[in-house]
Amino acid sequence: MWRNSAxxxxxxxxxxxxxxxTPMGAMVxxxxxxxxxxxxxxxxxxxxxxxxxxxxxxxAAFIISLIASLFRAGCLxxxxxxxxxxxxxxxELFYVFRNHPDKYILATLVLTLLSFVPAVPFLAVVWLxxxxxxxxxxxxxxxxxxxxxxAGIVLLFLNYGMYSYxxxxxxxxGIAEAFRESRRMMRGNKGRLLYLNLAFLGWQALGVLSxxxxxxxxxxxxxxxxxxxxxxxxxxxxxxxxxxxKNY
Numbered sequence: 001m002w003r004n005s006a007x008x009x010x011x012x013x014x015x016x017x018x019x020x021x022t023p024m025g026a027m028v029x030x031x032x033x034x035x036x037x038x039x040x041x042x043x044x045x046x047x048x049x050x051x052x053x054x055x056x057x058x059x060a061a062f063i064i065s066l067i068a069s070l071f072r073a074g075c076l077x078x079x080x081x082x083x084x085x086x087x088x089x090x091x092e093l094f095y096v097f098r099n100h101p102d103k104y105i106l107a108t109l110v111l112t113l114l115s116f117v118p119a120v121p122f123l124a125v126v127w128l129x130x131x132x133x134x135x136x137x138x139x140x141x142x143x144x145x146x147x148x149x150x151a152g153i154v155l156l157f158l159n160y161g162m163y164s165y166x167x168x169x170x171x172x173x174g175i176a177e178a179f180r181e182s183r184r185m186m187r188g189n190k191g192r193l194l195y196l197n198l199a200f201l202g203w204q205a206l207g208v209l210s211x212x213x214x215x216x217x218x219x220x221x222x223x224x225x226x227x228x229x230x231x232x233x234x235x236x237x238x239x240x241x242x243x244x245x246k247n248y
Contacts, residue, residue, distance in 0.1 A: 002189075003232060005196045005225075012224035015082050022088040023078055023220035029093065030071040037064045069108045070096045073164050079220075079227040080168060095168075103167055107175040111160060118152020121145040158190040159183050165230045185233045196229060 003011070016023070041060040045053060074093035082088045096104055122145040129138060162182040167175070186193065200222050207214035 002192065003228075005192075005199045008196065008228045008232070009199070009221075009225050011228045012221060015228075016220060016224055019082060019088055020217065020220060022090050023075065023082070023223065024216050025090060026071075026075045026078055026093045027219050028216070030068060030075060033071065034064060034068045037067065066105050066108055070101050070104055073104050073168065075223060076164055076227065077168055079223050080165065080231075082224065083227050083231055099171060100167075103175055103178075104164070107163055107167065107178065110175065110179075111156065111163075114156055115153050118156075119149045122149040154194070155190075158193055159186055161193060161226075162186065162230055162233070165227070165234070169234075185230075189233050193226075193229065196225065200225075 038061060041057045045057050049057075071093060073096045077092045077095045078088055078090075081092060122142070125138065125142045125145050129142070134142075160179055160182045162185050163175070163178045166173070166178040166181050170178070170181075173181075200218070203214075203218045203221070207218045
């Protein structure tokens, strides 16, 4: 029997006990770097900004999001080490920069492009709405296409949500194989991952109500729980909780 979300969360809390400092610091540095890099492009953006200024801003934001994905993969690396009982080193935040960063950037680009596919109908309907007064048919189309977009993006995440872990563990493979492996792992487990993420909605609400301060604890907790989930579906950690060596 698989561990349920409560058991995975309990395991994550045990791993993080007295060890919050490293994942918390990694998260703070990641967010600070992202904000600092974006600040020169966002500080003077207003509703009156020109199309050129908005274009530059969005392009810069996209490039910075790719850089941020490397740091977030480093946060996953820290969580993996902690879950395996290894030393939690802050330097692992920069692990991906030293080990094929091109793979993670390309994988992020591919997933970003794929996420636009279910968004096409929604964007098309939005483009058709030219006035504040819209017909009932357009409103229905807007709602339906919005639901399709949301469902498609969630399905993408559920199918390919493990690819970063796979690339971290198996540096010799390409992103196509990592995506296939993630899809294989998630067969029969998509509902579990969805429920696991929904179980954190209350914690995320607390993070928002605390003006973001709560996310210092919530985000590492979420990341560590998802890491425990990955170790389980990958077969590395058997049900009794003992470590199992991978045979890649």
